[in-house]
Amino acid sequence: TQLLEQSPQFLSIQEGENLTVYCNSSSVFSSLQWYRQEPGEGPVLLVTVVTGGEVKKLKRLTFQFGDARKDSSLHITAAQPGDTGLYLCRGSTLGRLYFGRGTQLTVWP
Amino acid sequence: DAGVTQSPTHLIKTRGQQVTLRCSPKSGHDTVSWYQQALGQGPQFIFQYYEEEERQRGNFPDRFSGHQFPNYSSELNVNALLLGDSALYLCASSLWGHASTNEKLFFGSGTQLSVL
Numbered sequence: 192t193q194l195l196e197q198s199p200q201f202l203s204i205q206e207g208e209n210l211t212v213y214c215n216s217s218s219v220f221s222s223l224q225w226y227r228q229e230p231g232e233g234p235v236l237l238v239t240v241v242t243g244g245e246v247k248k249l250k251r252l253t254f255q256f257g258d259a260r261k262d263s264s265l266h267i268t269a270a271q272p273g274d275t276g277l278y279l280c281r282g283s284t285l286g287r288l289y290f291g292r293g294t295q296l297t298v299w300p
Numbered sequence: 301d302a303g304v305t306q307s308p309t310h311l312i313k314t315r316g317q318q319v320t321l322r323c324s325p326k327s328g329h330d331t332v333s334w335y336q337q338a339l340g341q342g343p344q345f346i347f348q349y350y351e352e353e354e355r356q357r358g359n360f361p362d363r364f365s366g367h368q369f370p371n372y373s374s375e376l377n378v379n380a381l382l383l384g385d386s387a388l389y390l391c392a393s394s395l396w397g398h399a400s401t402n403e404k405l406f407f408g409s410g411t412q413l414s415v416l
Contacts, residue, residue, distance in 0.1 A: 234390075234405075239404070287345075295340075
């Protein structure tokens with residue numbers, strides 16, 4: 192059983208489209224991170240959210256932490272081929288950290 | 301400023317063999333964590349080393365062991381390899397003492413292990 196469920200598992204879109212991926216859990220997390228991993232590389236941290244309801248923006252990426260701190264979303268506006276990669280969420284609960292399985296995003300030119 | 305470096309990048313072994321993977325943390329970091337990432341999955345935490353001691357361990361058998369050296373570099377050893385051990389092994393470095401809520405991991409590019 193995955194503590195963090197990510198959806199969708201796969202997403203294939205055209206350049207310029209908007210998209211949202213989700214990270215959900217039945218547990219309350221004290222913080223949540225989003226990473227992007229490109230083929231042949233390790234994950235790279237994009238953002239950390241710690242406060243329920245928090246919204247953070249990173250250029251065309253918008254991250255939101257749910258009010259109850261059990262879920263998070265990542266919204267990408269006007270996706271570009273360079274956004275292609277595996278998006279992973281990682282949450283901290285009860286002193287341990289867990290990764291979700293990720294959403295594999297492919298953006299076609 | 302060198303980031304996290306791992307060696308080798310690729311490795312092919314047969315069942316029953318033993319393997320050692322190596323990691324040098326980012327300059328200034330003192331904590332090393334190891335992760336196993338199977339194809340299509342997220343990274344699974346193996347263990348974490350700080351001050352040359354294993355501090356936390358995930359749900360992995362004793363066949364997986366590690367070591368940290370005084371210069372903070374680390375090794376991951378896997379004995380009696382199984383086909384299911386085939387995966388990308390990632391090393392991540394961080395600073396001990398940062399609250400887990402703000403722990404920022406820097407990952408290496410990984411070692412792709414194939415067990416035949």
